[in-house]
Amino acid sequence: MKYDFDEVIDRRNTGSLKWDFYGRYFAEEEIIPMWVADMDFRSPQPVIEAVEKVARFGIYGYTEETWSYHEAVIEWLKRRHNWTIKQDWFHYSPGVVPALHWIVKRYAHPGDKVILQPPVYYPFFEAVETGGCHVVNNPLQLVDGWYKIDFNDLEEKAADKRVKMIILCSPHNPVGRVWGRDELERLGRICLDNNVLVVSDEIHADLLLNGHDHTPFASISEEFARNSITCYAPTKTFNLAGLQISNIIIPNPVLASEFKVALENNDMSRPNIFALHAAEAAYRYGDRWLDQVLAYFEENHALVKDTLGKKIPEIKVIPAEATYLAWLDCRGLGLDKEELAAFMEQKAGLGLSQGYIFGEGGEGFVRMNLGCPRSVVEEALKRIEGAVKSFCCR
Numbered sequence: 498m499k500y501d502f503d504e505v506i507d508r509r510n511t512g513s514l515k516w517d518f519y520g521r522y523f524a525e526e527e528i529i530p531m532w533v534a535d536m537d538f539r540s541p542q543p544v545i546e547a548v549e550k551v552a553r554f555g556i557y558g559y560t561e562e563t564w565s566y567h568e569a570v571i572e573w574l575k576r577r578h579n580w581t582i583k584q585d586w587f588h589y590s591p592g593v594v595p596a597l598h599w600i601v602k603r604y605a606h607p608g609d610k611v612i613l614q615p616p617v618y619y620p621f622f623e624a625v626e627t628g629g630c631h632v633v634n635n636p637l638q639l640v641d642g643w644y645k646i647d648f649n650d651l652e653e654k655a656a657d658k659r660v661k662m663i664i665l666c667s668p669h670n671p672v673g674r675v676w677g678r679d680e681l682e683r684l685g686r687i688c689l690d691n692n693v694l695v696v697s698d699e700i701h702a703d704l705l706l707n708g709h710d711h712t713p714f715a716s717i718s719e720e721f722a723r724n725s726i727t728c729y730a731p732t733k734t735f736n737l738a739g740l741q742i743s744n745i746i747i748p749n750p751v752l753a754s755e756f757k758v759a760l761e762n763n764d765m766s767r768p769n770i771f772a773l774h775a776a777e778a779a780y781r782y783g784d785r786w787l788d789q790v791l792a793y794f795e796e797n798h799a800l801v802k803d804t805l806g807k808k809i810p811e812i813k814v815i816p817a818e819a820t821y822l823a824w825l826d827c828r829g830l831g832l833d834k835e836e837l838a839a840f841m842e843q844k845a846g847l848g849l850s851q852g853y854i855f856g857e858g859g860e861g862f863v864r865m866n867l868g869c870p871r872s873v874v875e876e877a878l879k880r881i882e883g884a885v886k887s888f889c890c891r
């Protein structure tokens with residue numbers, strides 16, 4: 498089946514956070530919302546059919562994750578990432594973010610330190626801080642338009658005995674890097690040597706662009722697997738965020754039993770029945786849809802890069818190796834963070850995620866969600882062009 502991602506679907510009045518609630522975050526009615534990370538596309542047809550089947554059945558009682566669901570995920574990870582996992586490594590969580598909150602509370606003590614690599618997905622900071630821990634920044638380095646891990650800094654920070662954990666974003670939101678095996682090996686070795694647990698958020702792992710390969714952190718070696726918790730989900734991959742399901746993969750049985758206690762204490766150990774069936778259908782039958790949507794993202798990213806490159810040299814596009822999120826370096830506009838937010842919202846009419854919310858190194862950048870039809874991206878680019886021209890000719 499060939500999917501039509503050019504179709505513009507009106508999501509207003511559907512309870513969509515992106516479309517119906519952006520008034521909470523942005524002032525103007527006519528703003529194009531390109532912020533929160535979901536797509537304006539329907540999920541794969543087999544997913545829609547699975548949800549319809551559950552809806553028609555009409556009994557929505559308690560569930561439990563089934564072998565059939567786990568089998569679908571196991572086969573997917575083998576097929577897409579060459580990673581072999583076992584069924585008893587699986588733990589359910591309604592989302593990666595709630596899991597991160599439980600993980601910080603369970604595996605660190607108040608007053609401990611957790612390393613983050615900003616600019617990074619901002620709920621990481623909240624998870625650390627609400628767990629009573631302190632964030633230690635290991636900022637990414639932007640060298641010639643490309644982000645790198647600062648390993649010397651990481652080595653120094655990991656040596657602090659109060660540092661218990663790193664939350665790795667792999668692939669990285671918002672900078673779009675797919676970490677290479679060598680980078681992950683180096684990071685994993687530093688963490689092992691210093692008894693730092695690696696919590697690897699791999700929610701964007703399936704959204705690989707332009708031939709990039711994802712290396713699951715825990716797949717690198719047995720000792721890395723035993724020193725890690727991987728947070729993985731079908732929700733970004735197949736646009737199921739509203740269904741709330743994720744897979745927390747913990748190969749180390751000691752760590753796993755603690756996570757189980759955290760889940761049970763929160764009475765959160767069972768999935769929503771729609772999520773369970775939708776996610777299984779996605780993993781079993783979603784490859785074609787995913788391959789098509791990834792090709793579409795590549796073209797959306799290329800359009801942004803070419804258009805801004807030709808017309809608005811003040812804005813530089815960071816190359817995206819994964820995800821439908823474009824990370825734009827707007828420092829050339831010479832605006833401070835409030836001015837940049839006001840400029841994008843009031844002059845360009847775009848609801849973007851402002852870079853400064855992603856922590857150190859994010860100021861002067863914006864994140865633009867390209868999980869939308871091409872015509873919307875074109876309109877957004879026109880708006881940016883018009884706003885920059887009128888701004889520069891003041």
Ligand SMILES: Cc1ncc(COP(=O)(O)O)c(C=O)c1O
Binds near residue numbers: 592594698700732
């Ligand atoms: C890196 C990362 N982790 C987690 C999430 C959210 O996960 P969930 O909806 O499963 O809580 C997102 C959403 O954008 C994300 O980008």
